[in-house]
Amino acid sequence: MKKNRLLAKWLNDDLSPDELAEFEASPDFEKYQKIKNYTAHLETGDLDENAMLSNILSQKKTVTKVVPLYKKWAFKAAAIFVLALGITFAMKVFVPQTETADFGKKTAFSLPDNSEVVLNSGSEIHYKKWNWDKNRHLELKGEAYFKVAKGRKFEVQTNLGKVTVLGTQFNVKARKNRFDVVCYEGRVKVNYNNIQVLLTHGQSVRFENGKQIQRTVNALQPEWMNDQICFYKENIRSLLDEVERQYNIKIELNTKDTISLFTGKLPAKNLNTALQIISTTYHLEAKKVSDNKIIFDEK
Structure with missing residues (x-):
């Protein structure tokens, strides 16, 4: 610290005779002297602070925009979302x-x-x-x-x-x-x-x-909109096909009479009543062999 203080005072010619003798006796004095001699001919113009401020304000500032990593992921997610919406829209509109x-x-x-x-x-x-x-x-x-x-x-x-x-x-x-x-x-x-x-x-x-x-x-x-199955001159096989569709069941028919035609209505929400009407009309006996399978046999 003392050495730096002496150097500063020497550069400003503020050293006392004793301080000057001490500084000149230092091992680095010769080096300092060469530097002082080299820079003595350099001139520094007066600093125009107002001009410098105006120059700085007139220059267009360039700001480097840094996008955080999480925002990049957000942009990618948004792009994928928009693409997914486009595909969904196309599927709904153009695909049968x-x-x-x-x-x-x-x-x-x-x-x-x-x-x-x-x-x-x-x-x-x-x-x-x-x-x-x-x-x-x-x-x-x-x-x-x-x-x-x-x-x-x-x-x-x-x-x-x-x-x-x-x-x-x-x-x-x-x-x-x-x-x-x-x-x-x-x-x-x-x-x-x-x-x-x-x-x-x-x-x-x-x-x-x-x-x-x-x-x-x-x-x-x-x-059928009112839960009734209407038939007009329907053969028994076509009639049973419709009953199978309405009740989601399977029906096995064991009879020789497949010619007689049926005209009338069957309930679409009451299987037992529907089976009874069919049995009475065609002289059959209905047997439930499981929850979703019916067998019609001749009496």
């Missing part, structure tokens, strides 16, 4: 949609134009949401009731035929080789092979094994 009703159940849903659909047991529908208002077309397997919103042509395609409407209420059933259409409101056009039929309120048509049957229906909507 499927609605199903399992055995023993019904499914109600709305189409993009708010048309209402109810699927009966063991049925399914396929359609596309994309451009729906201009192409109202769907494919049906099984049976469904439609309440169509007004708009462009509305088509229901089945493996047996096609139904075309503008805005109405109707029921379509396509099971095995039988195609049924009932109009409850408005008008529907039915195409079956090379046959075209126009139905109005309260009219129905059936195509089966090359035969066409038209009749009048006095109902506001299908009976």
Whole structure:
């Protein structure tokens, strides 16, 4: 510390004679003297503090932005989330949609134009949401009731035929080789092979094994919507197939009488009553061999 103090005083020529003698006797004096002699010719201009301040303020500050690591992860997570939303949207809009009703159940849903659909047991529908208002077309397997919103042509395609409407209420059933259409409101056009039929309120048509049957229906909507199974001149095997769908059971039939036709109604929510009506009509005996299997034997 004393050495540094002496050096500072020597540079300012403030040393007393004794201090100067002591400093000159130090081993580093010669080195200090050379440095002093070398820098003696250098001149330093006056410092203009105001000019320096103005220069600093006029310069555009460059700020280096540091993004914390956690924010980088947040950006990545947000990007993945947006991508996932885009994929989900595309799946919902462009990929064909499927609605199903399992055995023993019904499914109600709305189409993009708010048309209402109810699927009966063991049925399914396929359609596309994309451009729906201009192409109202769907494919049906099984049976469904439609309440169509007004708009462009509305088509229901089945493996047996096609139904075309503008805005109405109707029921379509396509099971095995039988195609049924009932109009409850408005008008529907039915195409079956090379046959075209126009139905109005309260009219129905059936195509089966090359035969066409038209009749009048006095109902506001299908009976199955009110948990009743309605049959019109139905053979026993087709009748039991529908009971299997409604109750989600298996039925084994041991009888020679498969020709007699049934016209009437069966409950869709009371299996014992339904089995009793079938047994009485066809002179059969129903046996429950398990919770989901019934055997009909001749009496």
